[in-house]
Amino acid sequence: xxxxxxxxxxxxxxxxxxxxxxxxxxxxxxxxxxxxxxxxxxxxxxxxxxxxxxxxxxxxxxxxxxxxxxxxxxxxxxxxxxxxxxxxxxxxxxxxxxxxxxxxxxxxxxxxxxxxxxxxxxxxxxxxxxxxxxxxxxxxxxxxxxxxxxxxxxxxxxxxxxxxxxxxxxxxxxxxxxxxxxxxxxxxxxxxxxxxxxxxxxxxxxxxxxxxxxxxxxxxxxxxxxxxxxxxxxxxxxxxxxxxxxxxxxxxxxxxxxxxxxxxxxxxxxxxxxxxxxxxxxxxxxxxxxxxxxxxxxxx
Amino acid sequence: xxxxxxxxxxxxxxxxxxxxxxxxxxxxxxxxxxxxxxxxxxxxxxxxxxxxxxxxxxxxxxxxxxxxxxxxxxxxxxxxxxxxxxxxxxxxxxxxxxxxxxxxxxxxxxxxxxxxxxxxxxxxxxxxxxxxxxxxxxxxxxxxxxxxxxxxxxxxxxxxxxxxxxxxxxxxxxxxxxxxxxxxxxxxxxxxxxxxxxxxxxxxxxxxxxxxxxxxxxxxxxxxxxxxxxxxxxxxxxxxxxxxxxxxxxxxxxxxxxxxxxxxxxxxxxxxxxxxxxxxxxxxxxxxxxxxxxxxxxxxxxxxxxxxxxxxxxxxxxxxxxxxxxxxxxxxxxxxxxxxxxxxxxxxxxxxxxxxxxxxxxxxxxxxxxxxxxxxxxxxxxxxxxxxxxxxxxxxxxxxxxx
Numbered sequence: 070x071x072x073x074x075x076x077x078x079x080x081x082x083x084x085x086x087x088x089x090x091x092x093x094x095x096x097x098x099x100x101x102x103x104x105x106x107x108x109x110x111x112x113x114x115x116x117x118x119x120x121x122x123x124x125x126x127x128x129x130x131x132x133x134x135x136x137x138x139x140x141x142x143x144x145x146x147x148x149x150x151x152x153x154x155x156x157x158x159x160x161x162x163x164x165x166x167x168x169x170x171x172x173x174x175x176x177x178x179x180x181x182x183x184x185x186x187x188x189x190x191x192x193x194x195x196x197x198x199x200x201x202x203x204x205x206x207x208x209x210x211x212x213x214x215x216x217x218x219x220x221x222x223x224x225x226x227x228x229x230x231x232x233x234x235x236x237x238x239x240x241x242x243x244x245x246x247x248x249x250x251x252x253x254x255x256x257x258x259x260x261x262x263x264x265x266x267x268x269x270x271x272x273x274x275x276x277x278x279x280x281x282x283x284x285x286x287x288x289x290x291x292x293x294x295x296x297x298x299x300x301x302x303x304x305x306x307x308x309x310x311x312x313x314x315x316x317x318x319x320x321x322x323x324x325x326x327x328x329x330x331x332x333x334x335x336x337x338x339x340x341x342x343x344x345x346x347x348x349x350x351x352x353x354x355x356x357x358x359x360x361x362x363x364x365x366x367x368x369x
Numbered sequence: 370x371x372x373x374x375x376x377x378x379x380x381x382x383x384x385x386x387x388x389x390x391x392x393x394x395x396x397x398x399x400x401x402x403x404x405x406x407x408x409x410x411x412x413x414x415x416x417x418x419x420x421x422x423x424x425x426x427x428x429x430x431x432x433x434x435x436x437x438x439x440x441x442x443x444x445x446x447x448x449x450x451x452x453x454x455x456x457x458x459x460x461x462x463x464x465x466x467x468x469x470x471x472x473x474x475x476x477x478x479x480x481x482x483x484x485x486x487x488x489x490x491x492x493x494x495x496x497x498x499x500x501x502x503x504x505x506x507x508x509x510x511x512x513x514x515x516x517x518x519x520x521x522x523x524x525x526x527x528x529x530x531x532x533x534x535x536x537x538x539x540x541x542x543x544x545x546x547x548x549x550x551x552x553x554x555x556x557x558x559x560x561x562x563x564x565x566x567x568x569x570x571x572x573x574x575x576x577x578x579x580x581x582x583x584x585x586x587x588x589x590x591x592x593x594x595x596x597x598x599x600x601x602x603x604x605x606x607x608x609x610x611x612x613x614x615x616x617x618x619x620x621x622x623x624x625x626x627x628x629x630x631x632x633x634x635x636x637x638x639x640x641x642x643x644x645x646x647x648x649x650x651x652x653x654x655x656x657x658x659x660x661x662x663x664x665x666x667x668x669x670x671x672x673x674x675x676x677x678x679x680x681x682x683x684x685x686x687x688x689x690x691x692x693x694x695x696x697x698x699x700x701x702x703x704x705x706x707x708x709x710x711x712x713x714x715x716x717x718x719x720x721x722x723x724x725x726x727x728x729x730x731x732x733x734x735x736x737x738x739x740x741x742x743x744x745x746x747x748x749x750x751x752x753x754x755x756x757x758x759x760x761x762x763x764x765x766x767x768x769x770x771x772x
Contacts, residue, residue, distance in 0.1 A: 074602055075602040144468070164464070167486055173457040173460035173461045173464065175464060177462060178465065179464075180421055180450075180468075180470075181421055181464065181465035181467075181470035184447035185598065208454065209457050212452075
C-alpha cells in the first residue's frame with residue numbers, strides 16, 4: 070500500500086475521524102528511518118488502547134509499531150488475550166481468528182501474499198501472548214519454524230494468563246503461586262528461546278521493553294531477517310503489573326530488575342550464520358548511505 | 370482499493386484460458402473420462418484457478434490431497450504444503466483466505482472434528498474457503514469406514530454444506546461451489562461433502578470440461594469485508610473491543626453479525642439453485658411413498674425404487690443436494706402427496722430425517738431409516754424391505770441372503 074491509498078477525498082475530509090486525518094497528515098508510512106523517536110512528533114499507528122494504566126504491554130506495542138520497517142505493507146496476526154484488546158485500534162491490517170493458531174494463520178497469510186504479490190515485499194508479524202505462543206499454540210509455533218516460514222513471531226511474555234485473571238502458564242517461573250498453581254508452579258519456565266534456535270529460527274532475542282532503542286533494533290532486525298532468510302523469534306518481558314501485585318508506575322522498574330545479568334530476562338541473542346552475513350551487509354549499506362548523504366551535505 | 374479487472378479470455382501461466390464460469394460449466398464440450406473420485410477432485414482443481422491448497426493425510430481423502438500436490442508441482446496451484454494437523458490446516462487456510470487467496474482443502478471424519486473450532490470462525494470472517502469432506506466414522510473404536518455423522522456437526526457452523534452423490538456431482542460442484550461461495554452477498558465457506566470410499570475410491574465415468582479452460586481468478590476486492598493485504602486503508606475498527614464489554618451494544622453487535630452470517634446463507638439460495646440446478650432433484654413425487662436422501666443413499670434409494678417397481682410398488686425420490694441452504698420449501702412441495710417418507714442414511718442418529726421432520730407438516734409420515742453405520746453398506750434390498758414392512762406387504766427375510 071502506498072501512502073496515496075489512505076488519502077481522503079477533499080469533499081469528505083471534514084467528516085473523517087480526526088485520528089484518520091492525523092494518520093494521513095503525519096503518520097510515518099514509507100519513512101525509511103522510522104523508529105521509536107518518531108513517537109511524540111508524528112501520528113502513531115496505535116490509537117489509544119484499553120489496557121490497564123501503566124501496562125508495559127502498551128509500551129511494547131507502541132515501540133514495536135514505531136519500529137516496523139515497512140508498516141504500509143505489513144500485516145499483523147494476533148491471538149486471544151490482552152493484545153486482542155489493542156489490535157482493533159492499530160493502523161496496520163491485523164487478524165484475530167482463534168486462540169493459539171496465530172502461527173498457522175500467519176503461515177497461510179504469508180504464502181497467499183507471496184502468491185498474490187510476487188514482486189513486492191509484504192511482511193507478516195505475529196504478536197501474541199505466552200499462553201497462545203507456548204501453551205495452546207506451541208505445535209503451530211514450532212511447526213511454522215520447522216517449515217522455515219518467513220515471518221516474525223513476537224511473544225509478549227507476562228509469565229501468566231493475564232486476560233483470564235492470572236492463571237499458570239508454561240512461561241511462568243517455577244514456584245510462583247497463581248490460579249491453577251495453588252501450591253506454586255511445579256516445573257521450570259519453558260526455554261522457548263533455546264527451542265526456537267533449535268527449531269530453525271535465524272534470529273532469537275530474549276529481553277524486556279525497558280529500552281526503546283533496543284526494542285527498535287531488535288524488531289527491525291527480526292522483520293528484515295524473516296523477510297529475506299527465515300523465521301525469527303522475539304520474546305519480550307511485558308509484566309502484568311496487576312497480577313504480580315505491582316502499582317501502575319512500577320512496570321518499568323520491574324523490567325529493569327528482571328534484565329540484570331543474572332536474571333531471567335538478561336539480554337540474550339542468537340543470530341544464525343546467514344542472518345549474521347545479512348546484517349553485516351545491511352550495516353555496510355547503511356554506512357555507505359550515510360557517507361553519501363554526508364558527502365552530499367558537504368557539497369551543498 | 371486495488372483495481373478489479375476481468376481476466377476472461379486471457380491465459381494463465383499454464384496456458385489455460387480464463388473462461389466465463391457459466392460458459393465453461395454449461396456450454397463447453399465435455400469429455401467422458403473414467404476416474405476415481407479422488408482423481409476427479411484433482412481434475413476439478415486443475416480447472417479451478419486455485420491459489421493455495423493445504424493438505425494433511427487422513428483416510429479417505431489422502432489420495433486426493435496428494436494428487437493436488439502433483440498439480441502444484443506441475444504449476445497449476447499457487448502454493449501447496451502439508452500442515453501439521455487439521456486444526457492447523459484449517460487455520461492456515463483461513464490465513465491464506467484472509468490474504469485474498471482462493472483456498473481449497475480436504476479432510477475427513479476425525480479431521481473434521483479436530484478442525485471444528487475453525488469453521489464458525491471461517492463463516493464469521495466471511496472466508497469463501499472450499500473444503501471437501503470425504504465422510505467417515507468418527508467414533509471410538511477407531512474406524513476409517515464410510516459414515517456421514519460428521520455432516521451433522523457442520524450444519525450449524527454458518528458454512529454452506531452440499532452433499533454430492535456421484536463423482537460427476539463432485540467435479541461440477543467443486544467448480545460451481547467457488548462461484549456460489551465467492552458471490553459478494555454470500556462470501557461464505559463451503560463444505561462439499563461426499564461419502565468416503567463409495568465416491569472417492571470407486572471409478573465412474575465423469576464428463577470433464579476442457580483442460581484448457583479454467584475459472585476466472587478469485588477477486589478478493591469483491592469481498593464484503595476488507596482483504597488483509599494492506600492494499601486498502603486500515604481503519605480503527607472500534608474504540609473498545611466488544612469482547613471485553615458486557616453491555617447491550619456489544620450483544621447487539623454480535624447478534625446482528627451472527628444474523629448476517631445466516632442471512633448470507635439464505636442469500637446463497639438463489640445462486641445455489643442457479644448453479645446446481647435446484648437444491649433438490651425429484652422423481653415421481655406424485656407417488657404415495659417417497660424416499661428422501663442425500664449422498665450415496667440416493668443411489669441406493671434409486672435401486673430400491675427399481676426393485677419395488679418390479680413388485681408393483683411405486684415410489685418417488687427426492688435427492689437433497691444442498692443441506693445449507695436447507696431446501697425446506699422444496700421438500701415440503703415434493704412430499705405433499707406422500708403418505709410415507711423414508712429417509713435412508715449412512716449414520717446412526719438419522720440427522721437428515723430429523724431435519725426433514727422439522728420441516729414438513731404431519732411429520733409422523735417420516736420413517737427415519739433404514740440406517741447403516743460404521744462402514745456397513747446399504748443394500749437396496751433393506752430399503753425395499755423396510756418400505757414393504759411399513760406398507761404391510763410381505764417381505765422376505767434378508768438374514769439368509771448369500772447362504
